[in-house]
Amino acid sequence: MEPTANNDKFNADELEAPDWLSEQFFAEVLSRHEKAPDLKVIEVKMSPASAKGDHYASVMFRGNITYTTSKGKFSKSLIVKTMPEEDGHKKEMLGDSKIFETEIGMYTKVLPKFEEILREAGDETRLYVPCLYHSLKPRQVMIFEDLVPQGYSVIRDREATKEEMQAALTKLAKWHAVSFHLINEKPDYLEEFKHGLFDIPNFADDPFVTCGMSSFMSMLDKIPELSKYKPQFKKLEKDYLERLRDVMQEYRENRQPDGYYVLCHGDFHLRNMMFKHSPTNGAFEDCMLLDFQISNICPITIDLIYAIYMLMGPEDRKNNYKELIDYYFTSFVDTLKKIGFKGKLPCSAELWNQISKHKSYDIFLLTTFLPMMCALKTNVFDPAEILTNAETRQKLYFLDNFVEEVKYLLPRFEEQGYLD
Numbered sequence: 003m004e005p006t007a008n009n010d011k012f013n014a015d016e017l018e019a020p021d022w023l024s025e026q027f028f029a030e031v032l033s034r035h036e037k038a039p040d041l042k043v044i045e046v047k048m049s050p051a052s053a054k055g056d057h058y059a060s061v062m063f064r065g066n067i068t069y070t071t072s073k074g075k076f077s078k079s080l081i082v083k084t085m086p087e088e089d090g091h092k093k094e095m096l097g098d099s100k101i102f103e104t105e106i107g108m109y110t111k112v113l114p115k116f117e118e119i120l121r122e123a124g125d126e127t128r129l130y131v132p133c134l135y136h137s138l139k140p141r142q143v144m145i146f147e148d149l150v151p152q153g154y155s156v157i158r159d160r161e162a163t164k165e166e167m168q169a170a171l172t173k174l175a176k177w178h179a180v181s182f183h184l185i186n187e188k189p190d191y192l193e194e195f196k197h198g199l200f201d202i203p204n205f206a207d208d209p210f211v212t213c214g215m216s217s218f219m220s221m222l223d224k225i226p227e228l229s230k231y232k233p234q235f236k237k238l239e240k241d242y243l244e245r246l247r248d249v250m251q252e253y254r255e256n257r258q259p260d261g262y263y264v265l266c267h268g269d270f271h272l273r274n275m276m277f278k279h280s281p282t283n284g285a286f287e288d289c290m291l292l293d294f295q296i297s298n299i300c301p302i303t304i305d306l307i308y309a310i311y312m313l314m315g316p317e318d319r320k321n322n323y324k325e326l327i328d329y330y331f332t333s334f335v336d337t338l339k340k341i342g343f344k345g346k347l348p349c350s351a352e353l354w355n356q357i358s359k360h361k362s363y364d365i366f367l368l369t370t371f372l373p374m375m376c377a378l379k380t381n382v383f384d385p386a387e388i389l390t391n392a393e394t395r396q397k398l399y400f401l402d403n404f405v406e407e408v409k410y411l412l413p414r415f416e417e418q419g420y421l422d
Contacts, residue, residue: 019048019063022141023082028067031135031145032078038071051081060101060295061086064148079148080134084141100197101295102142107194108294109133109144112265115191116180123341127176131290154276154290159381161315162272164322169289170275170313171330174267177291178302179337181265185299186345192265198298199268200250206243210389214370215239221399221408228405231412234421238365245362253299262348262356266305268296271312271375302353303360306330311367312375316403320410327357361420368411373398376407 025043033041051062063082068075085102113130120127135145157166184191200206215235222232248256253263267274274293279286309330310323318326331350338347377383377398387394398404415421 019065019082020084023048023063023065028065028080029069031080032067032069035134036071038073041069041071044068044070044075051083060084079151081146081148082143083146084143098203099201101202102138102144104195104197104297105144105293105295106133106136106138108297110136112192112195112297113294115184116177119180119183119341120176120337125176125337125340127173128288129173129177129291130294131292149276149290152278153281154278154288156273156276158273161317162277162313163286164318164326165286166277166289167313167318167326168329169277169286170270170291171309171326172333173289173291174270174305174309175330175333176337177267178264178305179334179343180341181299182262182302182334182348183338183341183343185263185265186343192299195265195298196254198250198266198296198300198304200247201298202296206247208389209392210395211243211370213392213395214366214373215242217373217396217399218369220396221405224400225405228408228412231416231421234416235369238421242362242365246366249360249362250300250304252301260352262302262353263299264302264305265297266300266302267291267294268298268300268304269293269312270305270309301356301360303357304363306353307357307360307363308367311364311372316407319407327353358418358420361415361418364415364420368408368415372407373401373404376401376404379403 023046025046028046029041029043032043033039045068047066049064049066051064060083062084065080065082066077067080068077070076109130110133117127117129120129131146131149133144133146135143137143162170181192205211216239219232219235219239222228222235252258252261257263270291274291276290276292277286278288278290306327310319310327314323314326328350331348331353335347373395374385374388377388378385380401380403383394383398388398412421
């Protein structure tokens with residue numbers, strides 16, 4: 003493993019690559035991918051692939067591989083994604099999950115099919131980075147070509163611009179549209195994608211999830227102008243998680259005749275995408291969506307409500323969220339028309355009606371995920387500490403940036419009837 007300048011910037015379980023990520027392993031991967039049986043790996047340099055807060059549901063390394071074939075000497079930067087091997091919270095939560103089966107299926111079956119349908123309609127949009135190698139046994143692992151040398155980067159120290167968010171939402175809209183079309187035309191094609199956030203073993207019972215509401219109400223108690231909202235959240239507390247599970251499982255267990263169901267990304271947040279800008283003038287060029295580990299068929303609202311809290315920054319969440327969701331919806335409907343969807347086209351009024359009906363997700367994200375996101379933006383809190391330490395989590399609810407958001411979100415929730 004290459005020495006890292008500042009270990010505090012990286013997840014502890016990504017500082018040391020496992021022994022099986024060897025020259026022999028990469029020689030087998032690359033020789034198969036490049037159809038070069040004579041390929042020999044000369045050198046492997048491993049380092050962490052991402053920063054703290056970028057992800058949690060996997061362990062990721064960057065491998066700089068130098069190798070030779072009969073055509074000469076080459077080097078390639080690869081991203082290795084695997085499951086946690088160290089005992090601890092991450093392994094306990096994810097060990098028996100279907101996240102790798104889901105993501106492998108997305109890269110090998112679904113996303114190529116989605117692009118094929120778009121290509122047939124004259125749309126050249128790239129939805130994914132090709133997967134060079136994947137395996138479930140003897141270990142769960144996926145390998146991709148690194149996007150960083152291609153000019154892509156993750157946004158970490160600023161909010162996304164309107165142009166960047168529109169680009170990400172456009173790709174999501176096209177993906178959603180193709181899946182909406184397939185679900186209507188060939189419903190069995192995506193049937194295996196049924197493992198969402200609340201289908202991860204131990205997730206729903208994790209203290210991070212179950213204690214979010216009580217921590218939130220404790221904050222309401224201590225801030226005079228917010229304390230009036232506590233009785234309303236006390237009423238919501240008893241069943242909001244159960245209501246949310248029902249929404250997540252609606253397609254499989256209680257399908258609604260007017261429901262808009264798509265293959266959702268499931269974790270559509272700012273650090274699950276990379277953006278490319280011109281090296282000469284900084285102009286925006288492209289974004290690429292990543293991490294399809296909990297993609298599943300569910301209401302279209304799941305990705306859209308999540309985007310409001312996990313993609314948008316405070317200013318857009320406060321003033322521009324409707325405009326951005328409407329921008330997404332225009333692309334969604336336009337793509338349905340373009341690919342020849344034969345059913346009744348969705349309408350904007352019904353989309354917003356369904357977003358309102360699924361308010362339990364807003365409640366969950368406000369009380370549980372948004373405090374974490376606000377904390378990560380301060381660059382003070384360790385994500386692992388947030389997920390495993392109750393005392394650390396309680397501090398998040400009193401951060402100035404979170405409290406300020408709550409002060410304008412709760413009147414909005416009240417006006418929209420979310421607190422009834």
